[in-house]
Amino acid sequence: MTTKEIIKKHGNKKENLLQILHDIQSQNPKNYITEEDINTLSREMIISVSEIKGTASFYTMFSFTPRGKYIIRVCESPPCHILGAQTIFGAIKSKLDIKVGETTDDGLFTLEGTSCLGICGVAPAMMINDEAYGNLNEEKIDKILDKIQEKEKI
Amino acid sequence: MSKKSIAQILVGIDGNTVLLGARKIKSKLIAEINKHNLSAQIQVVETGSIGPVNKGVVLGIYPTGEIYGDVTEENVAEFIQERFIKGSPYKKLLLSEKLRSGIDLIDYDSRKTQHYGRIVLENCGKINPEDIEEYIGVGGYEALGISLEKKTPEDIIKTVKDSGLVGRGGAGFPTGLKWSFARASKETRKYVICNADEGEPGTFKDRLIMEGDPHKVLEGMALCGYAIGADTAYIYIRGEYQLSIQRLTKAIKDAEKLGLLGKNIFGKNFDFNIKIKIGAGSYVCGEETALLNSMEGLRGEPRLKPPFPAESGFLSKPTNVNNVETFANIAPIILNGSDWFRKFGTEKSPGTKVYTILGHINRPGLIEVPMGITLREIIYDYAGGMSHGKFKMAQIGGTAGDILSSELLDVPLEYQELQKLGHNLGSGAILIMNETVSIADFLACCMKFFVHESCGKCSVCRIGTKQMHNAFKRLEKQEAYFDELEIIKELAEELKLTAFCPMGQSVASPVLSALKYFGKELIQGVNPDKRHEPVTRDNLEPWV
Numbered sequence: 001m002t003t004k005e006i007i008k009k010h011g012n013k014k015e016n017l018l019q020i021l022h023d024i025q026s027q028n029p030k031n032y033i034t035e036e037d038i039n040t041l042s043r044e045m046i047i048s049v050s051e052i053k054g055t056a057s058f059y060t061m062f063s064f065t066p067r068g069k070y071i072i073r074v075c076e077s078p079p080c081h082i083l084g085a086q087t088i089f090g091a092i093k094s095k096l097d098i099k100v101g102e103t104t105d106d107g108l109f110t111l112e113g114t115s116c117l118g119i120c121g122v123a124p125a126m127m128i129n130d131e132a133y134g135n136l137n138e139e140k141i142d143k144i145l146d147k148i149q150e151k152e153k154i
Numbered sequence: 155m156s157k158k159s160i161a162q163i164l165v166g167i168d169g170n171t172v173l174l175g176a177r178k179i180k181s182k183l184i185a186e187i188n189k190h191n192l193s194a195q196i197q198v199v200e201t202g203s204i205g206p207v208n209k210g211v212v213l214g215i216y217p218t219g220e221i222y223g224d225v226t227e228e229n230v231a232e233f234i235q236e237r238f239i240k241g242s243p244y245k246k247l248l249l250s251e252k253l254r255s256g257i258d259l260i261d262y263d264s265r266k267t268q269h270y271g272r273i274v275l276e277n278c279g280k281i282n283p284e285d286i287e288e289y290i291g292v293g294g295y296e297a298l299g300i301s302l303e304k305k306t307p308e309d310i311i312k313t314v315k316d317s318g319l320v321g322r323g324g325a326g327f328p329t330g331l332k333w334s335f336a337r338a339s340k341e342t343r344k345y346v347i348c349n350a351d352e353g354e355p356g357t358f359k360d361r362l363i364m365e366g367d368p369h370k371v372l373e374g375m376a377l378c379g380y381a382i383g384a385d386t387a388y389i390y391i392r393g394e395y396q397l398s399i400q401r402l403t404k405a406i407k408d409a410e411k412l413g414l415l416g417k418n419i420f421g422k423n424f425d426f427n428i429k430i431k432i433g434a435g436s437y438v439c440g441e442e443t444a445l446l447n448s449m450e451g452l453r454g455e456p457r458l459k460p461p462f463p464a465e466s467g468f469l470s471k472p473t474n475v476n477n478v479e480t481f482a483n484i485a486p487i488i489l490n491g492s493d494w495f496r497k498f499g500t501e502k503s504p505g506t507k508v509y510t511i512l513g514h515i516n517r518p519g520l521i522e523v524p525m526g527i528t529l530r531e532i533i534y535d536y537a538g539g540m541s542h543g544k545f546k547m548a549q550i551g552g553t554a555g556d557i558l559s560s561e562l563l564d565v566p567l568e569y570q571e572l573q574k575l576g577h578n579l580g581s582g583a584i585l586i587m588n589e590t591v592s593i594a595d596f597l598a599c600c601m602k603f604f605v606h607e608s609c610g611k612c613s614v615c616r617i618g619t620k621q622m623h624n625a626f627k628r629l630e631k632q633e634a635y636f637d638e639l640e641i642i643k644e645l646a647e648e649l650k651l652t653a654f655c656p657m658g659q660s661v662a663s664p665v666l667s668a669l670k671y672f673g674k675e676l677i678q679g680v681n682p683d684k685r686h687e688p689v690t691r692d693n694l695e696p697w698v
Contacts, residue, residue: 013451014450014451014452015449015450015451015469016451017451018431018432018433018434018448018451019431019432021434022393022432022434047451054453055451055452055453058436058453058454058455058609059433059434059435059436059454060434060435060436061393061434061435062434076599076602076603077355077356077553077599077603078355078356078549078553078585078596078599078600078603079355079356079512079513079583079585081596081599082513082514082585082587082591082596082599083513114435115353115355115435115437115603115606115607116353116354116355116356116357116553117394118352118357118358118361118392118394118395119358120355120356120357120358120510120512120518120583121358121510121512121518121519121520122518123512123518127394130396
């Protein structure tokens with residue numbers, strides 16, 4: 001869908017902005033909102049560019065910079081923290097050689113820290129795109145990432 | 155029988171007996187038994203209602219099956235003396251009824267939930283949440299049908315008021331009262347909003363309710379719509395909850411197909427449409443006015459109150475916002491009546507509460523228990539005890555909640571009792587920690603969360619959270635300033651008094667309670683020789 005079609009689907013009222021931004025971002029293969037998208041939105045919805053950017057930048061789930069195909073979001077909130085979230089970050093950083101906020105050179109993974117994902121029953125936890133993973137340890141992370149890397153090679 | 159106790163005293167715990175002091179009697183029994191060195195032979199076990207009603211606190215004796223009624227703290231000593239030392243029945247309180255035969259004591263040991271009864275989670279795990287027929291099969295949409303047929307909106311509000319239900323999102327405002335405000339508004343266009351932006355770390359009860367029994371939430375919303383006179387509703391749900399979004403979307407479609415939502419519900423002159431709005435990762439949007447801004451496509455910053463949403467909410471129309479768990483309580487209350495609801499929990503805090511228990515325990519997860527249960531019971535009876543180490547502290551109500559030490563293990567968890575101690579029940583998350591967790595490190599982590607989630611609207615919160623974070627990092631590294639704790643206390647109190655919204659104010663909760671109970675540990679991080687240096691360009695801490 002083009003940006004215009006997405007706007008049409010939801011209606012160009014201001015209260016639909018978040019839904020439209022979600023759709024625009026998720027259909028972009030690099031998982032982000034482009035400058036062009038914002039300009040189109042501004043024209044079609046009659047909202048100033050600065051206001052759209054102001055709103056979008058407020059929310060952690062929206063990005064203005066290209067991101068990997070898989071976004072790894074590791075929970076940093078206290079329940080995961082006391083059960084070893086820092087080890088999880090360590091394991092991912094050393095395996096993929098990226099820091100928080102960075103994307104791997106092959107454009108596959110982006111590592112992000114996030115607030116509570118609501119799956120604290122299996123802390124420490126993370127999400128890769130829409131998939132949640134819990135009870136993590138270094139070994140498990142190794143396997144999960146290996147699996148994705150293999151899948152992408154084919 | 156050498157290892158197992160010879161006799162067990164069953165203490166019937168339900169809404170009535172708790173009010174009559176059943177728990178105190180239980181501790182008295184244990185004390186008396188210990189006094190006589192009989193703890194190896196006699197075990198005291200809590201159960202649900204034993205059967206006889208209007209007989210005060212009821213005790214059952216297993217395996218003999220006698221039942222005693224009207225037990226009070228005063229006659230416990232005599233009772234133990236007569237029944238277990240002399241060995242004859244204590245005639246004064248003996249009832250004619252007997253315990254049911256074939257009673258399975260294993261049931262009584264841990265999984266007590268079934269004896270208490272559940273309200274919110276009753277169907278979770280029993281019905282297929284994606285099949286509306288199964289929900290209807292267990293009495294679903296009956297409350298809505300009956301209400302549209304026979305009850306006026308005022309009746310519904312009265313029942314909800316009488317039930318004593320208070321909002322389950324954390325603030326604990328009486329639900330019926332909130333509805334009556336929205337009802338009172340003369341505007342023709344009103345909105346019902348379900349707050350499913352569950353962002354409080356450690357809380358995931360709403361997710362499991364929406365995933366396990368989505369129709370119950372929808373029915374509660376429709377009843378609210380009928381009561382306040384609204385025909386449009388939104389569920390504002392966080393973007394991370396993909397499964398909940400899918401299930402609710404399907405549930406809404408299914409209900410519309412059967413005419414349980416949409417136009418002319420049950421053939422009556424009542425329309426009600428529910429739409430879903432997806433959030434985008436912001437904690438402060440759980441605050442109701444910030445949620446309204448976010449729904450309108452703005453930055454999720456809180457609004458000034460008054461006007462309250464009941465007066466001017468979504469698109470400046472009267473709006474009623476309730477939490478998922480609150481809505482899930484509505485249909486059972488309407489169907490069974492307010493008296494039935496009041497049988498659960500305590501007098502001032504009726505009903506049940508869904509808690510999520512986490513941390514260093516054997517069985518993390520979700521429980522629904524009556525109001526007024528203690529932390530000790532939650533840890534040892536439901537969570538299977540500590541997984542390793544010794545209990546050090548618990549944080550109740552999520553990251554914005556109070557930190558309680560072991561001396562508060564026996565305080566009943568309900569709104570009023572906790573308020574007396576200056577604490578708050580919050581959202582229902584209970585994080586249990588053992589002695590390996592350093593209080594300074596833990597608080598630094600909590601503050602990091604607030605730094606990230608502070609919306610930036612007011613400076614006390616925007617700057618205060620950052621200063622708190624730095625202070626606790628210094629404490630953790632044992633290089634805090636000589637007066638760091640006093641500064642922290644002052645800052646926390648300022649946040650509590652002057653922050654714009656409840657989020658900023660709540661930052662004070664973990665900090666002040668930690669200072670109260672763990673001041674001794676925190677002071678170890680202070681370096682008494684470290685004085686404040688004038689800030690210059692060279693020693694300015696980078697703003698991250």
